[in-house]
Amino acid sequence: MIPAPFAPDLPSFDRRRLLAMLEQRLPDVFPAAGAVISVSVPLGEMAISTMPLHLPDIWSWARPAEGLTLIGLGAALHREFAESAALAAAVRGLDWRWMGTGDDPPVSFLGHGFGGEDSAGLPCGLLRIPRLLLRQRAGRTDMVFSHAGEGDGEAVRRDWLDAADRLLLALLTPMPELSENCLTRVDETPDAETFHHRVRAATRAIGAGDVEKVVLSRRVTMAGSRPFVPARLAAALAEQHPTCAIFTADFGSRVLVAASPERLVACHGGRIESYALAGTARCDADDPFLGGRLLCSAKDRLEHRLVVGWIADALGGLCETLDVPAEPKRMTLGKLQHLWTPISGTLREGADLLQAAERLHPTPAVAGLPLIAARKLLETLGESRSGWYTGATGWIDRRGDGELAVVLRCALLNGYLAELAAGGGIVAASQPEAEFAETELKLQTMLDALRVA
Numbered sequence: 367m368i369p370a371p372f373a374p375d376l377p378s379f380d381r382r383r384l385l386a387m388l389e390q391r392l393p394d395v396f397p398a399a400g401a402v403i404s405v406s407v408p409l410g411e412m413a414i415s416t417m418p419l420h421l422p423d424i425w426s427w428a429r430p431a432e433g434l435t436l437i438g439l440g441a442a443l444h445r446e447f448a449e450s451a452a453l454a455a456a457v458r459g460l461d462w463r464w465m466g467t468g469d470d471p472p473v474s475f476l477g478h479g480f481g482g483e484d485s486a487g488l489p490c491g492l493l494r495i496p497r498l499l500l501r502q503r504a505g506r507t508d509m510v511f512s513h514a515g516e517g518d519g520e521a522v523r524r525d526w527l528d529a530a531d532r533l534l535l536a537l538l539t540p541m542p543e544l545s546e547n548c549l550t551r552v553d554e555t556p557d558a559e560t561f562h563h564r565v566r567a568a569t570r571a572i573g574a575g576d577v578e579k580v581v582l583s584r585r586v587t588m589a590g591s592r593p594f595v596p597a598r599l600a601a602a603l604a605e606q607h608p609t610c611a612i613f614t615a616d617f618g619s620r621v622l623v624a625a626s627p628e629r630l631v632a633c634h635g636g637r638i639e640s641y642a643l644a645g646t647a648r649c650d651a652d653d654p655f656l657g658g659r660l661l662c663s664a665k666d667r668l669e670h671r672l673v674v675g676w677i678a679d680a681l682g683g684l685c686e687t688l689d690v691p692a693e694p695k696r697m698t699l700g701k702l703q704h705l706w707t708p709i710s711g712t713l714r715e716g717a718d719l720l721q722a723a724e725r726l727h728p729t730p731a732v733a734g735l736p737l738i739a740a741r742k743l744l745e746t747l748g749e750s751r752s753g754w755y756t757g758a759t760g761w762i763d764r765r766g767d768g769e770l771a772v773v774l775r776c777a778l779l780n781g782y783l784a785e786l787a788a789g790g791g792i793v794a795a796s797q798p799e800a801e802f803a804e805t806e807l808k809l810q811t812m813l814d815a816l817r818v819a
């Protein structure tokens with residue numbers, strides 16, 4: 367047995383006192399057909415630096431560097447959609463009633479795949495209001511309880527308190543010390559030779575003027591020496607990549623876990639932000655010039671510029687003001703660094719997060735340009751995306767604030783198996799071997815964390 371390389375502090379709180387307080391503060395509820403009722407109860411200051419273990423049916427989202435954690439247990443409302451446009455319509459159509467003493471509105475999780483068939487069979491789009499949400503934001507903690515449709519008010523209250531008890535108990539349970547999870551690569555799609563062939567075919571299509579850029583990806587399946595523990599993976603990723611969005615989504619037998627560096631769109635009180643993130647290099651303390659070379663690389667700057675232009679066009683029509691920095695910065699993430707341009711603006715009256723997300727997805731950082739031709743080329747080359755990889759997932763609150771991140775640096779866990787994916791933008795100057803190496807480097811983020819998961 368080796369101790370886990372991370373040891374999140376256990377929160378310290380008096381579970382019985384909190385439960386008694388919840389029992390006292392939860393009001394009488396009157397469930398109604400066709401409506402979702404949410405009740406929020408502030409808990410004051412209670413640090414939750416860990417993810418709950420051994421609880422099925424958890425969806426979570428954390429931005430450790432920003433002090434935001436959302437842990438959802440169970441579902442008051444769980445709806446799956448055959449297309450992502452239906453997802454936005456469902457959010458807009460919600461009759462969502464909110465009672466509570468806190469300032470922060472209730473939250474729904476949402477997500478969707480890249481588009482087209484998801485070869486892992488995940489639903490195309492999904493909306494999920496957790497039965498119980500534990501939220502920590504800017505040092506404040508609250509619980510939000512939700513129920514959809516008719517029901518007996520007293521039974522609903524009892525069920526909420528039971529869920530709160532289970533969640534609090536799980537938070538107080540330390541992570542078990544487990545041996546390192548030894549990984550074996552059991553499958554790779556496509557293999558190296560086919561990937562090289564696809565890169566060459568893509569650069570030929572670019573040379574012929576069919577597309578300017580296309581993003582090719584690979585899928586790798588790893589087997590562990592013991593089953594993977596999603597909560598340990600999320601905790602390890604949060605420790606190693608605190609500036610990323612760390613999320614987990616439970617699909618029954620499979621759990622999606624990711625540390626995404628790419629903000630598709632975040633909205634807060636009418637302010638909106640999206641990241642252009644494209645152009646990648648190794649990050650190595652022994653070679654401090656790599657960053658400078660990335661900033662000067664014509665190939666990477668072209669890959670990047672196409673994404674900046676797309677985001678600026680997509681958001682332009684929705685915003686009163688839009689700030690598009692002229693020069694990219696570098697984002698460093700462990701062994702990787704990316705060219706990064708954060709684009710921000712003020713939404714015009716009537717525009718919202720969901721509209722922005724619909725316009726932005728899929729950006730040329732994960733699809734290509736022009737979009738339709740790039741999608742067609744991906745299909746011709748036999749690319750398939752799986753497990754929501756390069757889709758988007760996140761949260762939205764009842765006011766319309768929220769965030770969606772691009773599903774990258776992700777693993778779909780299923781017992782002993784973990785399915786990973788990574789890709790990269792191909793432009794005219796791309797070389798097959800270098801592109802393959804870039805995908806391996808991107809996979810490394812997840813492989814490092816899986817060893818302790």
Ligand SMILES: C=C(O[C@@H]1C=C(C(=O)O)C=C[C@H]1O)C(=O)O
Nearest residue numbers: 643644645646731788789790791
């Ligand atoms: C497609 C991925 O990453 C995207 C592609 C990048 C690139 O081509 O340089 C960089 C960041 C992401 O936008 C991935 O991580 O799988």
